[in-house]
Amino acid sequence: MFLASSKLWLNGAFSRNTLANxxxxxxxxxxxxxxxxxNIAEWVAEAAIALLRNxxxxxxxxxxxxxxxxxxxxxxxxxxFVAWFPxxxxxxxxxxxx
Numbered sequence: 001m002f003l004a005s006s007k008l009w010l011n012g013a014f015s016r017n018t019l020a021n022x023x024x025x026x027x028x029x030x031x032x033x034x035x036x037x038x039n040i041a042e043w044v045a046e047a048a049i050a051l052l053r054n055x056x057x058x059x060x061x062x063x064x065x066x067x068x069x070x071x072x073x074x075x076x077x078x079x080x081f082v083a084w085f086p087x088x089x090x091x092x093x094x095x096x097x098x
Contacts, residue, residue: 001026017052019060027067042067050083058083062095 002025012018028041044067050060059082066074083093 013051019050019052019058020048022047029067050081056085058085 002023004021004023006019006021009018009020023046024043025046026041026043028039044065046062046064048060048062050058052058059080061080062078064077066076078098079095080098081093081095083091085091
């Protein structure tokens with residue numbers, strides 16, 4: 001179960017189109033499901049913001065809250081990214097952890 005919302009500001013921050021997204025979801029995954037799942041579900045938040053340099057390039061930051069029910073300690077994920085969209089339906093991104 002999740003709830004998400006996005007907003008695009010035309011000519012927003014730094015006179016660039018600015019895209020923001022926030023979502024909350026209920027999950028029982030540990031390390032986004034790579035390690036395992038458990039019987040306890042928890043609400044977690046995710047957010048992202050991007051400045052669209054032009055039609056081909058975007059730079060931004062992301063945040064993802066990690067559930068606190070795992071047996072191993074998990075820290076929230078944060079990163080900056082640069083994304084390239086050479087044509088419709090094709091994209092690539094270079095994330096850099098903070």
